[in-house]
Amino acid sequence: MASLSLSLVQTALVWEDKAANLRHLETELALLKGKTQVVILPELFSTGFSMQTEALAEPMDGPTVQWMRVMAQQLQLIITGSVMIKEEGHCYNRLLWVLPSGELGYYDKRHLFAFAGEDRHYRRGTKRLISSVNGFKINLQICYDLRFPVWSRQHATNGVPEYDLLIYVANWPERRRLAWMSLLQARAIENQCYVIGVNRIGEDGHQIYHSGDSMVIDPLGEILFTKKDEPCVHTVTISKEQLQSYRQQFPFLRDGDAFELLP
Numbered sequence: 001m002a003s004l005s006l007s008l009v010q011t012a013l014v015w016e017d018k019a020a021n022l023r024h025l026e027t028e029l030a031l032l033k034g035k036t037q038v039v040i041l042p043e044l045f046s047t048g049f050s051m052q053t054e055a056l057a058e059p060m061d062g063p064t065v066q067w068m069r070v071m072a073q074q075l076q077l078i079i080t081g082s083v084m085i086k087e088e089g090h091c092y093n094r095l096l097w098v099l100p101s102g103e104l105g106y107y108d109k110r111h112l113f114a115f116a117g118e119d120r121h122y123r124r125g126t127k128r129l130i131s132s133v134n135g136f137k138i139n140l141q142i143c144y145d146l147r148f149p150v151w152s153r154q155h156a157t158n159g160v161p162e163y164d165l166l167i168y169v170a171n172w173p174e175r176r177r178l179a180w181m182s183l184l185q186a187r188a189i190e191n192q193c194y195v196i197g198v199n200r201i202g203e204d205g206h207q208i209y210h211s212g213d214s215m216v217i218d219p220l221g222e223i224l225f226t227k228k229d230e231p232c233v234h235t236v237t238i239s240k241e242q243l244q245s246y247r248q249q250f251p252f253l254r255d256g257d258a259f260e261l262l263p
Helices: 018-030 063-075 143-147 174-191 240-249
Strands: 003-010 038-040 078-087 090-098 104-108 129-133 136-142 165-170 194-199 201-203 209-217 223-228 232-239
Touching: 003 018, 003 194, 003 209, 018 063, 063 078, 063 090, 063 104, 078 165, 090 129, 090 136, 104 129, 104 136, 136 143, 143 165, 143 174, 165 174, 174 194, 174 209, 209 232, 223 232, 232 240
Parallel strands: 003 038, 038 078, 136 165, 165 194
Antiparallel strands: 003 232, 078 090, 090 104, 129 136, 194 209, 201 209, 209 223
């Protein structure tokens, strides 16, 4: 039965300095060659959670996306994380899923954090992205999406769940860490899946502190890993056999309500 190794990169980000962030992350990622299959970076990992889209957003062939492609090819692993992208006159907080071949998929953040003005600088996405690797289906989401359970709600077609792992990349402030941790566990329990949340640490350009609290959670809601305040690169291996065994033992998803997600 399949297993999948994923590495969480919890790190401080240099405010609005792409070159500094990419240099640092390149050093961290180089140590993971041959040790993992997927690397998960925080939300807006090259800039921090900035609203300076006019100055910092780049096209899909820009330097950050090219860096992700080069690193994925050199290290022969998948890299994911969100980037400030400009396309057809609009800016998106875009999560990229970059394969070693250079191919990529992307997900545009659906729920924009109006409290910080994100909705005035970015356009929201309308479609989910579920990727597949090593027999695992992976639902990829971004930060504030975590507060809206309908958007991540598991579909089960003919008894087969839509995905096995839910990933959130984030810049989630320490002052709301209880919500972050509680909601990650809730998403795992209600969707009968593994959940991974990868958050940054340190102060951003507005002196808002982030404690990290990156987490790996199993389908029972048990915390397999978490780390507060400190930088870390942690690799976890998840098991499809354990997941399927739990779903067969407790077939809760078949009792769920039918629904459709609208744009």
